[in-house]
Amino acid sequence: MLLKFLQDHWRHGIEILLLATCIYQIYRAFRATRGAQILVGLGTILVVLTLVSTLFQFEVIQWIITRAAAILAFALIVIFQPELRTGLARLGSNRLFSFSNKRRLAFVERFADAVINLSKKRVGALFAIQRGIRLKDYLDSGVVLDAQFSPELAMAVFYPKAPLHDGGMIIADDRVAGAACVFPVTERQMQDRSTGLRHRAAIGLTERTDAIAVAVSEETGGISICENGVIQRNLTEKQFREKLAEIFISGKSNNETEPAPQLGRKDPLSTSGDSDMVSD
Numbered sequence: 262m263l264l265k266f267l268q269d270h271w272r273h274g275i276e277i278l279l280l281a282t283c284i285y286q287i288y289r290a291f292r293a294t295r296g297a298q299i300l301v302g303l304g305t306i307l308v309v310l311t312l313v314s315t316l317f318q319f320e321v322i323q324w325i326i327t328r329a330a331a332i333l334a335f336a337l338i339v340i341f342q343p344e345l346r347t348g349l350a351r352l353g354s355n356r357l358f359s360f361s362n363k364r365r366l367a368f369v370e371r372f373a374d375a376v377i378n379l380s381k382k383r384v385g386a387l388f389a390i391q392r393g394i395r396l397k398d399y400l401d402s403g404v405v406l407d408a409q410f411s412p413e414l415a416m417a418v419f420y421p422k423a424p425l426h427d428g429g430m431i432i433a434d435d436r437v438a439g440a441a442c443v444f445p446v447t448e449r450q451m452q453d454r455s456t457g458l459r460h461r462a463a464i465g466l467t468e469r470t471d472a473i474a475v476a477v478s479e480e481t482g483g484i485s486i487c488e489n490g491v492i493q494r495n496l497t498e499k500q501f502r503e504k505l506a507e508i509f510i511s512g513k514s515n516n517e518t519e520p521a522p523q524l525g526r527k528d529p530l531s532t533s534g535d536s537d538m539v540s541d
């Protein structure tokens with residue numbers, strides 16, 4: 262009986278699985294974009310209208326829906342062109358870092374040390390770490406460096422009176438690609454009205470790309486990490502190291518919460534001990 266059912270319907274099963282995977286991947290790629298809510302709203306209206314008109318046989322509404330569908334599809338492509346670009350770029354990106362595991366581990370240690378030192382000294386900073394999607398357009402807005410990343414270099418760049426402190430640093434393949442880069446600021450309304458431009462730029466960049474953004478607040482020393490347009494603010498030193506390990510070493514996305522290996526806590530620039538971050 263069960264065998265017969267499987268024989269008759271295995272194609273449908275695979276079809277449903279394929280469709281569900283596609284819809285989920287498209288949803289994942291577009292969910293952080295500006296037009297996602299509008300699309301969901303429009304889709305819901307269309308589905309409800311179609312169901313109601315079919316159920317009650319409202320012929321005029323059915324006629325309008327069929328005629329309008331093609332025009333609507335074309336209009337949506339034009340209206341949501343920026344979102345489509347972002348979404349398709351995310352879809353094509355493998356979200357992996359192109360450098361080897363060993364180099365990645367060494368970089369994560371150095372990067373964590375750098376951010377924690379900046380935080381302790383309350384030096385404001387913004388980093389973007391490139392993954393699958395290239396950040397070339399944003400690099401063009403700043404100054405190209407192509408240098409080995411080190412906590413000392415990060416401190417020198419973001420030191421308040423340094424010429425390159427304004428803007429963000431782009432890190433690609435564990436090297437500093439450039440600094441003083443301008444990132445796109447999110448257009449979303451923030452629940453927390455105190456979220457300034459640095460943090461909005463971190464959110465904006467990760468909405469449009471698969472990069473990881475890290476911001477250090479000049480005001481409070483708070484460390485924030487941003488992935489897929491979702492910001493986690495005021496992380497403690499331990500939380501920050503764990504989050505980095507989760508992203509770089511276990512390769513988890515920001516919704517997956519399995520504990521990650523903890524990184525070391527050496528602190529080459531700081532004179533103080535291993536205390537946790539100052540929070541807002």
Ligand SMILES: Nc1ncnc2c1ncn2[C@@H]1O[C@H](COP(=O)(O)OP(=O)(O)OP(=O)(O)O)[C@@H](O)[C@H]1O
Nearest residue numbers: 385427428429443444457458459460462478479480
């Ligand atoms: N679009 C942007 N791209 C990159 N960096 C930016 C951008 N906008 C602002 N910044 C950087 O952020 C700095 C501080 O901006 P602002 O004070 O509004 O941010 P904030 O989120 O309140 O951060 P903080 O807590 O450090 O004050 C600016 O001096 C500039 O260096």
